[in-house]
Amino acid sequence: MNINDELMQGAVAKAIMDTMTPETRAELIQEAIASLLEPKKQGSGYNSPTKSDLQVAFDDVLRAEAVRYATGVLAEDPDFKDKVKALWRDVVEKMFSDSLVYKDLVEKLATNIATALTNSRY
Numbered sequence: 001m002n003i004n005d006e007l008m009q010g011a012v013a014k015a016i017m018d019t020m021t022p023e024t025r026a027e028l029i030q031e032a033i034a035s036l037l038e039p040k041k042q043g044s045g046y047n048s049p050t051k052s053d054l055q056v057a058f059d060d061v062l063r064a065e066a067v068r069y070a071t072g073v074l075a076e077d078p079d080f081k082d083k084v085k086a087l088w089r090d091v092v093e094k095m096f097s098d099s100l101v102y103k104d105l106v107e108k109l110a111t112n113i114a115t116a117l118t119n120s121r122y
């Protein structure tokens with residue numbers, strides 16, 4: 001007999017919940033909700049943002065939906081796609097034609113590449 005992980009987890013969760021008193025169950029649910037809402041540090045840096053698990057999940061879903069929407073619009077609307085291409089063409093031309101912007105871009109790219117290659121942030 002082969003039981004998948006999801007089915008096993010459901011059976012174990014039901015068995016645990018069935019053995020709890022209503023008070024213990026309510027306390028467990030309150031603690032689980034508090035844990036989902038408690039801000040936690042995201043990353044190891046000193047200024048790393050703090051977000052709850054619920055906020056992280058919300059942000060992930062929002063980001064995925066935005067990507068799905070943008071991809072759909074780009075695929076289905078040739079006029080919009082042409083406008084986005086023109087925008088990027090103008091941005092790239094500005095980066096290369098303005099010597100101050102170009103110099104700053106080169107500096108930032110070099111710094112970021114060096115940081116990535118040496119795996120150091122500071």
